[in-house]
Amino acid sequence: MNDIVEGMLSAFRLIFSLDADLFEIILLSLQVTLTAVVIASIIGMPMGAWLAVNRFRFRRLTIAILNALMGLPPVVVGLIVYIMLSRSGPFGVLNLLFTPTAMVIAQVIIITPLIASISHQAIRDLWADYHDLLISLNTTKRQRILTLIKDARRSLLTASLAGFGRAIGEVGAIMIVGGNIDHLTRVLTTAIALETGKGEFAFALALGFVLIALAIIVNLAIHSISKTERASNW
Amino acid sequence: MVDKILPLNVKNAFVKKRGKRIIGPIDVQLSTKGFTMVMGPNGSGKTTLLRLLHGLENPREGKLKWNGNIESVRLEQSFVFQTPIMLRRTAIENIIYPLKLRGIPNDIATKIANEWISKINLENSSNVNARFLSGGEKQKLAIARALTTKPQLLFLDEPTANLDGSATKEIEKLLQEAHKAGTRLIMTTHDMGQGKRLADDIIFLYRGTIHETAKAISFFKYPATQEAQAFLNGDILE
Numbered sequence: 001m002n003d004i005v006e007g008m009l010s011a012f013r014l015i016f017s018l019d020a021d022l023f024e025i026i027l028l029s030l031q032v033t034l035t036a037v038v039i040a041s042i043i044g045m046p047m048g049a050w051l052a053v054n055r056f057r058f059r060r061l062t063i064a065i066l067n068a069l070m071g072l073p074p075v076v077v078g079l080i081v082y083i084m085l086s087r088s089g090p091f092g093v094l095n096l097l098f099t100p101t102a103m104v105i106a107q108v109i110i111i112t113p114l115i116a117s118i119s120h121q122a123i124r125d126l127w128a129d130y131h132d133l134l135i136s137l138n139t140t141k142r143q144r145i146l147t148l149i150k151d152a153r154r155s156l157l158t159a160s161l162a163g164f165g166r167a168i169g170e171v172g173a174i175m176i177v178g179g180n181i182d183h184l185t186r187v188l189t190t191a192i193a194l195e196t197g198k199g200e201f202a203f204a205l206a207l208g209f210v211l212i213a214l215a216i217i218v219n220l221a222i223h224s225i226s227k228t229e230r231a232s233n234w
Numbered sequence: 235m236v237d238k239i240l241p242l243n244v245k246n247a248f249v250k251k252r253g254k255r256i257i258g259p260i261d262v263q264l265s266t267k268g269f270t271m272v273m274g275p276n277g278s279g280k281t282t283l284l285r286l287l288h289g290l291e292n293p294r295e296g297k298l299k300w301n302g303n304i305e306s307v308r309l310e311q312s313f314v315f316q317t318p319i320m321l322r323r324t325a326i327e328n329i330i331y332p333l334k335l336r337g338i339p340n341d342i343a344t345k346i347a348n349e350w351i352s353k354i355n356l357e358n359s360s361n362v363n364a365r366f367l368s369g370g371e372k373q374k375l376a377i378a379r380a381l382t383t384k385p386q387l388l389f390l391d392e393p394t395a396n397l398d399g400s401a402t403k404e405i406e407k408l409l410q411e412a413h414k415a416g417t418r419l420i421m422t423t424h425d426m427g428q429g430k431r432l433a434d435d436i437i438f439l440y441r442g443t444i445h446e447t448a449k450a451i452s453f454f455k456y457p458a459t460q461e462a463q464a465f466l467n468g469d470i471l472e
C-alpha cells in the first residue's frame with residue numbers, strides 16, 4: 001500500500017520536474033505505438049471490409065484464423081521477428097534489430113488481426129444494412145468498401161483504440177526486438193520491467209501511472225475529436 | 235450512349251431459395267410507358283417479383299430480355315425498398331451519394347440535391363442524419379435519392395405501407411409527378427385505394443405466379459379471376 005502511494009507521489013514529482021529521460025521514454029512509447037496503430041489500421045480496416053463484402057471459398061476459415069491470430073502471444077511474435085531480423089535471418093541485412101522500427105514491426109503484427117477482426121464485425125453489420133441499396137445503386141466492389149469504411153468510421157475508431165490499448169501496454173515482444181536500450185529503444189513498459197527487476201518499485205509504479213494516464217488521455221482526445229464531428233454532423 | 239431499356243420481356247422465370255420455388259413461372263412484358271401496380275395477398279411474391287426484375291434476385295430458370303445494353307439497363311433503374319435503407323449520413327448526403335457514384339462533381343451534385351431537398355420539404359432537416367428522420371421523411375428521401383439520377387424505370391415496394399395518410403399523400407404526389415415526367419413506375423401495394431388512384435395497369439399475383447394482368451379500370455370493375463374478385467372483396471386468400 002505504501003508503495004502505491006509512494007509511486008503516485010513520485011509519478012507526480014517526475015512529471016512536474018519535467019524529467020528529460022522520462023519525456024524521452026514517453027515520446028518514444030507514443031511514437032512507436034501510434035505508428036504501429038496507423039499502419040495496422042491501414043492494413044486491417046480494408047482487410048476487415050474486404051472480408052465482410054466478399055464471398056469466397058475459405059472465408060469462414062480465414063475469419064477463424066484471423067480471430068485466432070488476435071490471441072497471438074506477443075513473446076512468440078517478438079521471437080519470430082527477432083529471428084527474421086537477426087544478422088543470420090532473411091532480413092538481417094536491413095540492420096533493424098534493436099531499433100524502434102523493429103518494435104513497430106512487432107506491434108503491427110500483434111495488433112493488425114485485432115483491428116481487422118473488430119473492423120470486420122463492424123463492417124459486416126453495416127453491410128447487412130446497406131447490402132440491397134449498394135447493389136441496387138450498382139456500386140463497384142471498391143465503392144462499396146470505401147462507403148462502408150467511411151460510414152462505419154466511428155466503430156473503426158474503436159478498433160484503432162483497442163489496437164492502441166493493446167500495443168501501448170505490450171512489453172514481451174518489444175523487449176525482445178527492441179532490447180530496452182537506454183535513449184534508443186526504452187519505452188514505458190520496458191522501463192517498468194527493468195525498474196521492477198531492480199527492485200525500484202516506487203519508480204516502476206510511477207512509470208505505470210504515467211502509462212495509464214497516457215492511455216486515458218489518448219482515448220479521451222480521440223473520443224472528443226469524434227464527438228465534435230458528431231455534434232456538427234450527426 | 236444511353237439506350238431505351240424498355241420494353242422488358244420476361245420468359246418462364248423462376249426464383250428459388252434452397253430449392254424451394256418462391257415465384258414462377260413468370261411470363262410478362264413491361265411496356266415503355268405507364269404506372270403498373272403489382273397487387274396480391276401477403277406472401278404472394280410481390281417483393282420477390284420486383285427484386286427479380288431489378289436484378290436483386292437471379293432467375294434460376296428462364297430469362298429477362300431488356301431492350302437496351304447491359305450498362306444502360308444497370309444505370310437506368312432505381313429501387314425504393316419497403317423499409318427505407320438510409321445511409322448513415324445527412325439527408326442531403328443521401329441524395330448526393332448516387333450522383334457522386336456517377337462521377338458528377340461535388341458542386342453540381344449538391345445543387346441538384348438541394349433542389350430535391352426543397353421538393354420534398356426537408357429544408358430544415360437537410361443536415362440532420364437520415365437515421366433521425368421520421369418514417370415518412372425517410373421514404374420521401376429514398377424516393378428523391380432514387381429519382382435524382384433520372385432513371386427510366388423506378389421500382390417501389392410498398393413505399394407507403396408503414397406511413398400515415400399525410401405522408402402517403404405527399405409520396406403519391408411525388409410519384410404522380412414522376413409518372414407525368416415519363417418515368418416508368420412499377421410498384422407493389424396492398425392498398426386497393428392506392429391502386430385505384432395511381433395505376434394504369436395491374437399485375438395480380440397469386441401464389442407466386444401472375445394470375446391476371448389488366449388495365450386498372452377493368453381490373454377493379456370486372457376482375458377476370460375468382461381469386462382477384464375475392465382479393466378485391468377483402469376476403470382472406472391463402
Ligand SMILES: Nc1ncnc2c1ncn2[C@@H]1O[C@H](COP(=O)(O)OP(=O)(O)O)[C@@H](O)[C@H]1O
Nearest residue numbers: 251256257274275276277278279280281282283
Ligand atoms: N430469402 C427467402 N428465403 C425463403 N423464403 C422466402 C425468401 N424470400 C421470400 N420468401 C418467401 O416467399 C414468399 C413470397 O415472399 P414476398 O415476395 O416477400 O411476398 P410479398 O411481398 O407478396 O408479401 C413468402 O412466402 C416468403 O416467406
Ligand SMILES: [Mg+2]
Nearest residue numbers: 280281282392
Ligand atoms: Mg412484400
